[in-house]
Each structure stands twice: as C-alpha cells, then as structure tokens.
Amino acid sequence: MRVLKSKQIKLSLFYFISIGFILLNLWFVVKKDMLYLNALPLVAALLLAAVYSFDKIIYLIVFFSPLSLPLSELSSGFGFDMYLPTEPLIFGLLIIFFLKILQERKFDRRILLHPVSLVIYLNLFWILITSITSTMPLVSFKFLLMRIWFLAVLYFLTAKLFSQGKNMEKYVWLYVIPFMMVIFYATFRHLVYGLWDKQASHFVVMPFFNDHTSYGASLAFYLPFLLMFVFDKSQSKRWRTFATFAFFVVLMGFVLSYSRAAWLSLLAAIGVWGILLLKIRFKTIFITVVTVGTLFFAFQQQILMKLEQNSQESSAHLGTHISSMSNISTDASNLERINRWSCAIRMFQDKPVFGFGPGTYMFQYAPYQLTKERTIISTNAADGGNAHSEYLGPLSESGVLGLLTFLLIIGVVLYTAINTYTRTTDPRLKKIVLVALLGLITYYVHGFLNNFLDTDKLSVPFWGFTAMIVAIDIISRENPIRKSSINLTNAD
Known part of the structure; x- marks a missing residue:
C-alpha cells in the first residue's frame, strides 16, 4: 500500500512539474518572446546522463565533433569563441568529473x-x-x-x-x-x-x-x-x-x-x-x-x-x-x-x-x-x-x-x-x-x-x-x- 502511494506521489509530482514548465515556457514565449527555456529539458537530460552515464556524453562529443560549428558562425558580438555543441559538453563533463572525484575520492589508479x-x-x-x-x-x-x-x-x-x-x-x-x-x-x-x-x-x-x-x-x-x-x-x-x-x-x-x-x-x-x-x-x-x-x-x-x-x-x-x-x-x-x-x-x-x-x-x-x-x-x-x-x-x-x-x-x-x-x-x-x-x-x-x-x-x-x-x-x-x-x- 505504501509503495502504491509513493508511486502516486511521484506521478503527481511529475505531472505538476511538467504542466508548470509548459505554462512557464508559454508565458516566456508569448510575453517575453524568449525561446531559451525550450532548451532546459535537454540541458537537464544531459546533466542526468553526465552524472549517471558519462559514456553517453562522450559518445555525443565524439559524434558532434566533425559537425561542430564555431560560435562566431552562429552569432556575433561575443568576446570569445567556442565550438558548439562539443566544447560546452566537454566543459560540463569536466566539472561533473571533478565533483564525482571529490565525492567518491577514487579513479582508476592504473590510468x-x-x-x-x-x-x-x-x-x-x-x-x-x-x-x-x-x-x-x-x-x-x-x-x-x-x-x-x-x-x-x-x-x-x-x-x-x-x-x-x-x-x-x-x-x-x-x-x-x-x-x-x-x-x-x-x-x-x-x-x-x-x-x-x-x-x-x-x-x-x-x-x-x-x-x-x-x-x-x-x-x-x-x-x-x-x-x-x-x-x-x-x-x-x-x-x-x-x-x-x-x-x-x-x-x-x-x-x-x-x-x-x-x-x-x-x-x-x-x-x-x-x-x-x-x-x-x-x-x-x-x-x-x-x-x-x-x-x-x-x-x-x-x-x-x-x-x-x-x-x-x-x-x-x-x-x-x-x-x-x-x-x-x-x-x-x-x-x-x-x-x-x-x-x-x-x-x-x-x-x-x-x-x-x-x-x-x-x-x-x-x-x-x-x-x-x-x-x-x-x-x-x-x-x-x-x-x-x-x-x-x-x-x-x-x-x-x-x-x-x-x-x-x-x-x-x-x-x-x-x-x-x-x-x-x-x-x-x-x-x-x-x-x-x-x-x-x-x-x-x-x-x-x-x-x-x-x-x-x-x-x-x-x-x-x-x-x-x-x-x-x-x-x-x-x-x-x-x-x-x-x-x-x-x-x-
């Protein structure tokens, strides 16, 4: 009975967050003409993949490397340049890698x-x-x-x-x-x-x-x-x-x-x-x-x-x-x-x-x-x-x-x-x-x-x-x- 109740709470929480995100995103699109919030689920998915399955992020980096484009090709006015989407992925994975090392205090010593x-x-x-x-x-x-x-x-x-x-x-x-x-x-x-x-x-x-x-x-x-x-x-x-x-x-x-x-x-x-x-x-x-x-x-x-x-x-x-x-x-x-x-x-x-x-x-x-x-x-x-x-x-x-x-x-x-x-x-x-x-x-x-x-x-x-x-x-x-x-x- 407790397990069923726990599942119902999780399901309700999932629907609450999803509907809340959709309404917030609509408000940003209609009122502010901002589309950036659409990328939030993708960012969240990448963060979860990096924490629980870093190999998938490495595969994404490798796959997108020959296809990556410099930021200067996509948008001007920035004081720096980087290859997208690979370098943000690499940098993000680097941060998570160091955090995991600090938490677990171990990595393959042979390497x-x-x-x-x-x-x-x-x-x-x-x-x-x-x-x-x-x-x-x-x-x-x-x-x-x-x-x-x-x-x-x-x-x-x-x-x-x-x-x-x-x-x-x-x-x-x-x-x-x-x-x-x-x-x-x-x-x-x-x-x-x-x-x-x-x-x-x-x-x-x-x-x-x-x-x-x-x-x-x-x-x-x-x-x-x-x-x-x-x-x-x-x-x-x-x-x-x-x-x-x-x-x-x-x-x-x-x-x-x-x-x-x-x-x-x-x-x-x-x-x-x-x-x-x-x-x-x-x-x-x-x-x-x-x-x-x-x-x-x-x-x-x-x-x-x-x-x-x-x-x-x-x-x-x-x-x-x-x-x-x-x-x-x-x-x-x-x-x-x-x-x-x-x-x-x-x-x-x-x-x-x-x-x-x-x-x-x-x-x-x-x-x-x-x-x-x-x-x-x-x-x-x-x-x-x-x-x-x-x-x-x-x-x-x-x-x-x-x-x-x-x-x-x-x-x-x-x-x-x-x-x-x-x-x-x-x-x-x-x-x-x-x-x-x-x-x-x-x-x-x-x-x-x-x-x-x-x-x-x-x-x-x-x-x-x-x-x-x-x-x-x-x-x-x-x-x-x-x-x-x-x-x-x-x-x-």
Missing part, C-alpha cells in the same frame, strides 16, 4: 599512474608555470583550461571507457559516420567549382573546418582504422561492405583535401607500418636516422640550394601539387610556414626558459617578422593562425621545457604502443594498437607543419587514440593471454 599520464602531468605543470609567467596571463590560463578539459574528458574518462577492452570501434565509428556527411557536403560544394579546383579546397569544408589542412589531418587519422575494418574477416560481409564504402568516402575526401601535409603524414605512417611488419630492430632505425640527420647537416647548403631551384607552385594537378612540397622559393604557403617558424625561433631566443606564455604566439609574433621573409599572405593581426607547428609553438610559448615535455608525451606513447603491440596476444587488440599508433603517427608528422590540438576535431582522435593505447597496455599487462571475443557490431 592515473600510467607512464603516459605521468608525462601528461609534467607537461600540464609546465604549462601552468609558464601561464603564471606569461606576457598575457588571461590568454595562457584559457589555453591551460582548454587543455585540461580536453585531457580530462578525451583522455582520462575515455581511457576508463576503454578499460574493459570495449567501445574502441564504436568510438571510431561515432566520428566517421557524421564525418562522412561533412565529406559529402564538401565534395558537393567542390563539384560546383570543379573537383580539380585546388583553390576551392580551402573553403568548401567551411564552416565545419577552418581550412583544408585541419580537414586533411582529421581524414588521415581514420584511414588506418577503416582499412583494418575492411580486412577484418571476423565481421559479416555486409559490415565489411559498409566499411569499404566508408573507407573510399574518406579516401576521396583525403585526396580532394589537397593537404600536402596530410599526404606526407600518411606516407610516414605507411613507412612505420612497414618497419613494424618487417620487424626492423630499433638499433638499425636509430643508426639510419642519425646517419640521415648527419648527412643533412653536412650538406644542408647544397640541399637548400637545390630546394630553392624548385619553383613548382601548388596546383590542382596531383603530381605538381606533390612536387610543390619542396618549393621554398616561390610557393606562398611554404614560405609563410618558414616565416612563422623563423618567428617562433626568434621568440624562443628572446625567452628561452619560460617563453611568451601558452596560446600567445599569434598575438606576439608580428614584431619578429623580417621584411625579407614576409609573404603575400603574411599578417600582423591575431587572426592569421598560429606557429604552424606543434613543436615550435610550445618552444616559443613555453620555452625549451614546453617542447621537451610535449616530445616526452610522444616518446612515451610511441614506446608504450610498440611494446604493447609486441606483447599483446589478443588479435583484435593487437590490430587496434597498430592502427591507433599509425593514426597518431600521421598527426605527429603533420604536427611539423600545422597545429590543431586546440580544436575538438583533432583532439578527439589524438587523445582518444592515445587512450586506446594506454587501455590496451593495461589490459595486456594484467591479462597477457586474454583472448577477446568482443564483436564490433555489438560492442557496448
């Missing part, structure tokens, strides 16, 4: 104390120090906050999501499927100007991507995974057919991105795959790298003179476009990168220890441009992009330790991935480690030419794939002979 996590803490600590010493503290602390919320959600919580060896394929597909919509959208717009119109590739991806380089970098991330899905004989023929379709759609977008950095990064990933396949010893690789580096520095004058003889401009013709990668005499894109890199180095020379502060390069580099290095696309404004390098950017903004701690993250991830790949006996997890590593390799190489880790679109795969490697490393250490029977189509 928190993993070597990759430890070097991430070191990098964050140095970003904090250089934010305090920054020439623009407000900008730097905003950069620090963004890095923290990306890491908390896309690395720590995502690694927890993968900790049972599940959800990894789902994470990939939740990005790829909406990404295919963006590819079709960009390709359709490209058709209007002509598929081989290289200049059109710069803007057909807008507003979903700022330019074709970030678009190409995102596409390169997922090609290794999709190729794995195509040849995964454990899946049904229908599923592999869909994976083949998705692979060729992404490959089409990749080619039409006309991103030379993305093309080069994929070649590097193929080279790493060949090294792992042939089981070439680290000693041999090290000697080769040292030898090539020594030869470059010994003959750098001759090499630069040869490169300066290349006057091939970037073009719609694929062969010509590829050959223009080494044109440092007339290609405006290449020359502007050199200009930005030179500025970053000169900024580092001025402040070698603490740098100018995280996130400040774009506001501080203008005085460091030399007239002879400026190009037709050079600018003094803060809207001209960043250092065009994930390595020289931290060097100028956070000094030598800013670069070294970021390189340490990459080094530890590479070491962990290769060791995990060698040690893991589970066929499925072994393949996932390999393709996650190859996806990251594409960005490690791309990072020499561009920097996009301050965006959700690249942070989702970058930190997500890193979380996969960490999760599988933990699993393989604890269950060295574990055999997985998780099916791709019904992994949860």
Whole structure:
C-alpha cells in the first residue's frame, strides 16, 4: 500500500512539474518572446546522463565533433569563441568529473599512474608555470583550461571507457559516420567549382573546418582504422561492405583535401607500418636516422640550394601539387610556414626558459617578422593562425621545457604502443594498437607543419587514440593471454 502511494506521489509530482514548465515556457514565449527555456529539458537530460552515464556524453562529443560549428558562425558580438555543441559538453563533463572525484575520492589508479599520464602531468605543470609567467596571463590560463578539459574528458574518462577492452570501434565509428556527411557536403560544394579546383579546397569544408589542412589531418587519422575494418574477416560481409564504402568516402575526401601535409603524414605512417611488419630492430632505425640527420647537416647548403631551384607552385594537378612540397622559393604557403617558424625561433631566443606564455604566439609574433621573409599572405593581426607547428609553438610559448615535455608525451606513447603491440596476444587488440599508433603517427608528422590540438576535431582522435593505447597496455599487462571475443557490431 505504501509503495502504491509513493508511486502516486511521484506521478503527481511529475505531472505538476511538467504542466508548470509548459505554462512557464508559454508565458516566456508569448510575453517575453524568449525561446531559451525550450532548451532546459535537454540541458537537464544531459546533466542526468553526465552524472549517471558519462559514456553517453562522450559518445555525443565524439559524434558532434566533425559537425561542430564555431560560435562566431552562429552569432556575433561575443568576446570569445567556442565550438558548439562539443566544447560546452566537454566543459560540463569536466566539472561533473571533478565533483564525482571529490565525492567518491577514487579513479582508476592504473590510468592515473600510467607512464603516459605521468608525462601528461609534467607537461600540464609546465604549462601552468609558464601561464603564471606569461606576457598575457588571461590568454595562457584559457589555453591551460582548454587543455585540461580536453585531457580530462578525451583522455582520462575515455581511457576508463576503454578499460574493459570495449567501445574502441564504436568510438571510431561515432566520428566517421557524421564525418562522412561533412565529406559529402564538401565534395558537393567542390563539384560546383570543379573537383580539380585546388583553390576551392580551402573553403568548401567551411564552416565545419577552418581550412583544408585541419580537414586533411582529421581524414588521415581514420584511414588506418577503416582499412583494418575492411580486412577484418571476423565481421559479416555486409559490415565489411559498409566499411569499404566508408573507407573510399574518406579516401576521396583525403585526396580532394589537397593537404600536402596530410599526404606526407600518411606516407610516414605507411613507412612505420612497414618497419613494424618487417620487424626492423630499433638499433638499425636509430643508426639510419642519425646517419640521415648527419648527412643533412653536412650538406644542408647544397640541399637548400637545390630546394630553392624548385619553383613548382601548388596546383590542382596531383603530381605538381606533390612536387610543390619542396618549393621554398616561390610557393606562398611554404614560405609563410618558414616565416612563422623563423618567428617562433626568434621568440624562443628572446625567452628561452619560460617563453611568451601558452596560446600567445599569434598575438606576439608580428614584431619578429623580417621584411625579407614576409609573404603575400603574411599578417600582423591575431587572426592569421598560429606557429604552424606543434613543436615550435610550445618552444616559443613555453620555452625549451614546453617542447621537451610535449616530445616526452610522444616518446612515451610511441614506446608504450610498440611494446604493447609486441606483447599483446589478443588479435583484435593487437590490430587496434597498430592502427591507433599509425593514426597518431600521421598527426605527429603533420604536427611539423600545422597545429590543431586546440580544436575538438583533432583532439578527439589524438587523445582518444592515445587512450586506446594506454587501455590496451593495461589490459595486456594484467591479462597477457586474454583472448577477446568482443564483436564490433555489438560492442557496448
């Protein structure tokens, strides 16, 4: 009897709140012409999902990342910008994550104390120090906050999501499927100007991507995974057919991105795959790298003179476009990168220890441009992009330790991935480690030419794939002979 009465009270309360909300919402719409209250149920649902099932929010973030739009595209007049709806979701989940940690006083210690996590803490600590010493503290602390919320959600919580060896394929597909919509959208717009119109590739991806380089970098991330899905004989023929379709759609977008950095990064990933396949010893690789580096520095004058003889401009013709990668005499894109890199180095020379502060390069580099290095696309404004390098950017903004701690993250991830790949006996997890590593390799190489880790679109795969490697490393250490029977189509 008490149970029935309790249910009646709850039902009455539900109807009372619902009717009250409808009447209040009608009053706001009719009297105040305000529609914002309509979003309240959605906000409440998201809060409940975040508290009781954070994985659903992560899935939403991943799904909307390729579709997210900057606030400036939707409404003007704000003094800040963010990607919607992903960044508010990430920030909200970050707050709830910290509150749950404070309440429960626990999180998976295997993830928190993993070597990759430890070097991430070191990098964050140095970003904090250089934010305090920054020439623009407000900008730097905003950069620090963004890095923290990306890491908390896309690395720590995502690694927890993968900790049972599940959800990894789902994470990939939740990005790829909406990404295919963006590819079709960009390709359709490209058709209007002509598929081989290289200049059109710069803007057909807008507003979903700022330019074709970030678009190409995102596409390169997922090609290794999709190729794995195509040849995964454990899946049904229908599923592999869909994976083949998705692979060729992404490959089409990749080619039409006309991103030379993305093309080069994929070649590097193929080279790493060949090294792992042939089981070439680290000693041999090290000697080769040292030898090539020594030869470059010994003959750098001759090499630069040869490169300066290349006057091939970037073009719609694929062969010509590829050959223009080494044109440092007339290609405006290449020359502007050199200009930005030179500025970053000169900024580092001025402040070698603490740098100018995280996130400040774009506001501080203008005085460091030399007239002879400026190009037709050079600018003094803060809207001209960043250092065009994930390595020289931290060097100028956070000094030598800013670069070294970021390189340490990459080094530890590479070491962990290769060791995990060698040690893991589970066929499925072994393949996932390999393709996650190859996806990251594409960005490690791309990072020499561009920097996009301050965006959700690249942070989702970058930190997500890193979380996969960490999760599988933990699993393989604890269950060295574990055999997985998780099916791709019904992994949860």
